[in-house]
Amino acid sequence: MEAFDPITLEVYWSRLISIADEAATGLLRTAFSTIVRESNDFATVLMDRNGDSISENTGGIASFSCILPKTTKTFLQRFPIETWQPGDCVITNDPFLATGHLPDFTAVSPIFHGGRIVGFAGSIAHSPDVGGALWSADCRELFEEGIRIPPARLFRAGQRNEDLVELLSANVRIPGPVMGDLEAQVVANEVAVRRCAEFLEDTGLDDLQGLSEALQARADQAMRRAIAEVPDGIYRATLEADGFDEHITHIACAVTVAGETMHIDFAGTSPQIDRGINCVLNYTHAYSVYPVKCALDPFTPRNEGSYQAITVAAPEGSILNPRFPAPCSARQLTGHLLAGVIYKALADVLPDKVLAECGGAPTMRALFSGLDRNGDRFSQVLFASGGMGASPHRDGLPTTAFPTNVGAGSIEAYESVAPLLVWRKQLRPDSGGAGRFRGGLGQEAEIEVRTPAAVRLSLLSDRRDHPAQGLLGGGPGAPAVIAIDDGTRPHPKSRTSVETGRRVTLLYPGGGGFGDPRRRDPEAVRADIRDGYITEEAAMRDYGVKA
Structure with a gap:
């Protein structure tokens, strides 16, 4: 790992966060829908060449920032790193690869410096329309919920993929705002790409890898120190919610603390149902680790290292880890409950830190x-x-x-x-x-x-x-x-x-x-x-x- 003194590391980290914030401003100023411009339903993230997050915008949706690196790694499996070119932008809204429902589009662009890829800029935003049943909870399977775009190049070497644009526009009710928001995500990525290249020029760094490892290690150490202060043990809680008609949602949670690590297990949770309140594992993971971060280590900026000490498991086929093609358009109706049940499990041992x-x-x-x-x-x-x-x-x-x-x-x-x-x-x-x-x-x-x-x-x-x-x-x-x-x-x-x-x-x-x-x-x-x-x-x- 490359050595950085603490002051330099803090200055560099703050600047990388400001780059993500500037990208977010670019998205806000060019977006068409009030979902992005007024309601903040988006995030921007800087990642290293492995797809690990380094920094994220200050006010972004935490689940998006946690999931985007996972989706970027999926992109790299589909499109090996040596095939990327300057001006590329890969997108998807596949719920099982990304944020858990079709309205969220993920867009990732490569960052080049010195003729080679040194990282990626990514953004996620909630689209105003994806066709199908719009944003609803009553569909019986994923295919009813809208158009699903597998990982695909929206831009290739700066040239827009007009076939993909035509396909998407033909399947939504309001193509103008949909494409306007998607183009705004591309703009946000371009802002981050330019600013990151300037950052490398200013600092004299060849790439982002050494800095990324140092920042991840710092975030990881902060979380591990916080977890170590929690007494070892297994803490359990359950929670019930309305679910869908006769299918009441039951969430069972066991939080195991062992030294500097934490494991959150949802064994015993309700099975998946044929309605859109299923919550894919990416989303389950994000809304399990983020509440822990808020409770135990609220002040250290987040990146990939923030969550390495926490593992999450949910039974396959459950409402928190459904099998494809389970409907999941309203997955937040289940995923947002996880903070409550985790805090309930930890209430007796952390009464001064939970809500x-x-x-x-x-x-x-x-x-x-x-x-x-x-x-x-x-x-x-x-x-x-x-x-x-x-x-x-x-x-x-x-x-x-x-x-x-x-x-x-x-x-x-x-x-x-x-x-x-x-x-x-x-x-x-x-x-x-x-x-x-x-x-x-x-x-x-x-x-x-x-x-x-x-x-x-x-x-x-x-x-x-x-x-x-x-x-x-x-x-x-x-x-x-x-x-x-x-x-x-x-x-x-x-x-x-x-x-x-x-x-x-x-x-x-x-x-x-x-x-x-x-x-x-x-x-x-x-x-x-x-x-x-x-x-x-x-x-x-x-x-x-x-x-």
Whole structure:
């Protein structure tokens, strides 16, 4: 391993992170969809010539950053490293090779320096459309969920593959935004390629390998030191979620700590089902190791080394490791639950480092699609979040996503691109679970359909029957509720038709509380009443405090 003094290593690492951040800015500024521009559903990553991650953009989706190196290694098996040329860009949206569902496109470009490949720049972004059933949870197999692109060259030596573009454009409803976002990913990669070449020129390094090994070793050491502070043992927990109709999701988790290593095993988890809430192993791994990183080593920047001390296993054929061609479009409805069950398993041994379950885990999504008044197609997702679970030190954050960090974006931007009117988007009182520290509040959104004809509403939600649970005596958050103003309650994981003029109300769930509610500071309870976070009735019932 090449030797770097600590100061130089820190300076180099910070600069590589800034390159990934600049690539992310390039993607944001050139993307077409609000999914990327407003809701942050993307990531950019720098990798060495082996496909191991060196740095990632600061605000990217953590699961994307963890999975992208795995997909790049798959690309290298398909296209050996000696066959890559400057100006190449390889893409895929294969769920089993990449991020677990078809709407996410992975794009990887080579970085050349001195006439040879020294690394790769990669990006992932959620596309506004992939054909098929759009973003839904009720398909019976993967083939219904949209077009699947195996690893293929979108660009070869700077020349665009027009056959691939034509194939993709012919299979989606809104080819302009789809191709616009994909081209924005290529732009992001090109920014990273140029800046990385400048970095090597400035530093005098021949390639990225020695630096990559040093940075990975530093991240690995930080995680191993953190794991070593956890008492050895096997810690178990289970969690249940709504699942799909009669198929309730059961997740069993055993966390084994042995010295500087941790193994997370999901044996005993529900078998896969013929609905789109299956979670492929790449995604299961990402949302198992990332919550551990947040709890044990939150301040060291992430790269490939951050996760080498943690292994993850899930039975083949389970809902956390399904067999092809299992449907998986709504895999986040299962994968986002893993942080909660892992933290529950570790709560007794790490009570000062874990969160109660989050109302925004899994995320609740409402996708409206149809024709606007000009006869043009639109497909628009409302990105909004429930409340975070409370921590041992503070109340849960309201309307904040975790373990994903996707954003909500601007309602003005949302309304500007679709014939939808948001009448209300406000905090939901009494939705945070009671506790010494209260769970974060969910929110209430009311949306009116203003299209010339009915639209299709695709819902991806959970927490209706199984709200976010508290930890160590904390109470549960409020459940999710979805209703239409004609009195109907649409299926929470299926597609339905909404007539023009109707209003859809979405009540996002709250986070679980932490600790005994009767130990909450009475003045904090009264402040919550004044702020409208809880009602006087809830204050008396849950905390024994009068206004």
